[in-house]
Amino acid sequence: MRVKLEARDLVHSFNRQEALHRISFEVREGEFLSILGPSGCGKTTILRILIGLIIPDSGRVFKDGRDITFLPASRRNMGIVFQNYALFQNMTVLGNVEYALKFDKEKKARSRSLAEGIIEQVGLTEHLHKKPYKLSGGQQQRVAIARTLAMNPQVILFDEPMSALDAATRLTLREELKHIQKKFQSTMIYITHDQEEAFALSDRIMVMDKGGIEQLDTPQRILAEPGTDFVRDFVLNNLLIKTKSLVKYVKVEP
Amino acid sequence: MKNRPSLRYFSGPFKAFLGIFLLVSVLLPLLRMFANIGSVDPLAIIAGPRFKQAVIHSLTASAAATVISVALAWVFALCTLRTGMRFREILGVFGTLPMLIPSISHGMGLVFLLGANGLLTRLFNLSGSIYGLKGIVLGSVFYAFPVAFLMFSDILKYQDCSPYEAAAVLGIPRRRQFFSITLPYLRRPLVSVVFAVFTLIITDYGVPLIVGGRYATLPTLMYQEVIGLLHFGEGSVIGAFLLIPAAAAFIFDLLSRDRQSQGFVIQQTLPRKNKFRDAAALGYCLAVCFLIALPIGGFCLLVFAAKYPVDMSFSLANIERTLQMKAGRYLLNSLLIASGTAVLGTGISYALAYWTARTKGRFLKALHLISITSLAIPGLVLGLSYVLFFKGSFFYGSFAILILVNIVHFMASPYLMAYNSLGKLNIHLEEVGQTLGVGRFFVIRDVIIPQTRITILEMLSYFFVNCMMTISAVSFLAASRNRPVALLITQFETQLFFEGAAFVSVLILACNLTVKILIYLYKRKENYRDQPKRREKQRAAA
């Protein structure tokens, strides 16, 4: 598969504290890549560098082989979905999705029908004219996703999009996300705290700790051969604990 | 800023403008005033008998008025927020009414009621003079009561009631609850309110000007020195002195704000019904409101009676006479200054708050501090600084200088309003815009401003109302051409044209009330639009 995004030797510090130490990795076209790691290990920083909200202290970012390190976020053709939705609360669902389209010369004329089409895709047609605060958390996150999809980005980044949602909603939204990815064929990078979620969704998982990459591989291979002790502890043990606690509730017939 | 490419083009000129604005409008004038102290011997002035006496007078009157108004306001706030009495809301609104008339009118009100020919004096055949300490304390109480009340309501509104419920469940007696829950929670805000009210009273000169008589306080002394005797050096010394309580209050607030841990989940429950308590509360509030209404009623009586106290028949002659003395033109001046200040001040403080609340950068903390420091500068001090700094420039005597001084004088509160509500909006809005190809300017225009429109309205009204009332800073700066209408009250008072002074007070009250009512109606409309949301939430909760 083609390489869609490449990060090469990324270094970044906040207040002289290094948050990323020379990180390099590739993301393939159409891939679903999860980033997994403890709090403060630099996941969000990577995402923000990829999309252009931060310019790294050193290192390069390539998209389709082109250096985009200094390209403004607005011209990268990438979208981002945040944990707290960041919706425009003063606009309706339609308004949220249509807003950015109106700034696009080519799409301006069709903005309304484009937006309606996307909203239908995420199953929110009946809420078209509602303000976001009247929707549930899961529905709001779907508006945020629709707003991003409307711009037809080649890469979509998610920064813990589900951590504000309850377990049941997460499961449904997870399925929908899979569905959306198939349909739109977009490359997705997905930050999560939830090991199980990462294993369920991803083509590959990047495990991080303290500003470095511990392992980047398919879920199967991470399970089979964890690259470091950290990976074993952080990923496998956590998964195990989860499974065990689930097993407790399941009556096992002898 | 290297991490924020989007700010690149936008921030340079913007920051330069705000930096120059703060420099020219706050720092340089203040420095000029301090430099002026060097022209006299400050120690000799401070040691002088007149100054000493004024300090003692100021402290005595302010301390007494602070204690009384804080106590009255505290009980009033408890009654309107912590009892089940009837008419709680309307009484609460009524309690803030005195905030809409200038402090000088509160002084006038006292004279109408208790002066030699006052309504109450005649009615009850009172003897003794209202002028002096008594008058200052009474007038200041009227003036400071609503401010203290509003601050207390804010504190009580955001107090978490769940500890009380827990205590009730555990069977902890009421008195213990007071000492273990109420006092620890209230100590800091209470001190904060006391500081603020004390500062408000000690730096006010409207009340002592009218009812002070020979009881000179620091502000009246400063006014005499500067306006009467053109002793700018002496005035500067007193001005510097008046900065002390304000600075102390400011520092206390700053220190305590950081440590205050306000819970996010605020549980509010209505108190249980208690007939006796509610009746007592209602009695108290009605009494307070009656007292508040007295001076305002007095104004109206004075205005509409043909010639108080000789001829009590209804007449518009007083209004006609006041208007002949160009009150209308001065009212226009005031409206112009107040609208100008409201629009420009809101724009500047909103922009400033946007910068400090929603962007990152090195100097923002310092900028934030400077912005709220202006809270600590009394109007008189600001006025004198402006006289010293701008005298002789084309700017002096223009409407623009009055607008500028008012913006600086009243900027801190609106700035904080904007800062708080901008800080509450989702931090990612601009970034989302950026990734969608929508620039910061458009996100501000289409998302940020619409979502903070209520705050913007409140900011506009805060500037407007305060500009209509203020006399402190402008009394040094106003020439005949740009004189605001509130200063007519002083003028009419010296001309013993009390009916005119009363009419002007009523005029100002009417303007301010109109603005407040308009905003209230707008807010109610907005709330009404949001009603379905609340209903839906209730349904979801059920």
Ligand SMILES: Nc1ncnc2c1ncn2[C@@H]1O[C@H](COP(=O)(O)OP(=O)(O)OP(=O)(O)O)[C@@H](O)[C@H]1O
């Ligand atoms: N704007 C900032 N200013 C200062 N330090 C920052 C900033 N953003 C991140 N950091 C620091 O950089 C490190 C990495 O932060 P980052 O947000 O990338 O972590 P994360 O993996 O996303 O954590 P979490 O799971 O909690 O979201 C942390 O130590 C954090 O404190």
Ligand SMILES: [Mg+2]
């Ligand atoms: Mg993060």
